[in-house]
Amino acid sequence: MILLKFLWHINAFIKIIFYKMIFGKKIKWGKHVTFRENFSLVVDGGKVVIGNNVFFNNNCSIVSHKSIIIGENCIFGEGVKIYDHNHKFAKYNVEKKYQGFSSSEIKIGKNCWLANNVIILKGAEIGDNSVIGAGCVIKNKIPANVIVSLSGDYNIQKIRYR
Template identity: 65%
Template structure:
């Protein structure tokens, strides 16, 4: 297991270096940022800021045309997707790919866990200490210290980390 962790960290360092060369000042990545297989990052006109001690599991992706910020100590399950843009599709006389994008912003606070298959869309603002259950689609404000359940409803009780 130690060999795999060393391998993942070395692979992450090389990929981070590649991202910094390709995207230059469009991305900022904090210390101890790690990810597993098939992680992808695209700052296509946008800006991505990732804090310290952030981990992405297998098959996660981030695409920014606007701005995405992820604060410290967040962890992401497998297949998490984060998009701050949507295709426009209101003109039925034009191909969708020619209509451009509507662009927004995404903020993810400190110490959050987004479980497997979560999708975060433009306009999402996730507070600190938030847990998002598997399979949820998030596109609105989620207050700090809450849990979003599998059926994507806010939990009735705030999280008490002191228990």
């Protein structure tokens, strides 16, 4: 397992250098950021800021047209997707791909855990120390220190720290 972790860190280090070459100042990496297989990052006119000690599990992706800010010490489960934009589609006589995008900043606080297959959409803001349960789609503001789970309806409960 130690060898596997070492390989993930080396792979992440190489990809971070590659991303820095491609996106330059549009992305800011904290220290000790790592990710596993199939991490994808696209900065298309926007910017991305990732804090220190952030971990992305397999198959995570980030696409920014405006701004995505991730606080330090966050962990992301497998398949987490983060998009700060959406296609416009109001004109029925114009193909959707030609109608452009609407964008809004995303902020994810410090020490958050986003479980497997969470989707974060434009305008979302997740407060510090919050947990977003598997399969949730977040497009609004989530307060600090809460757990959001999907059980038919959203269930938000306060975290009781010891």
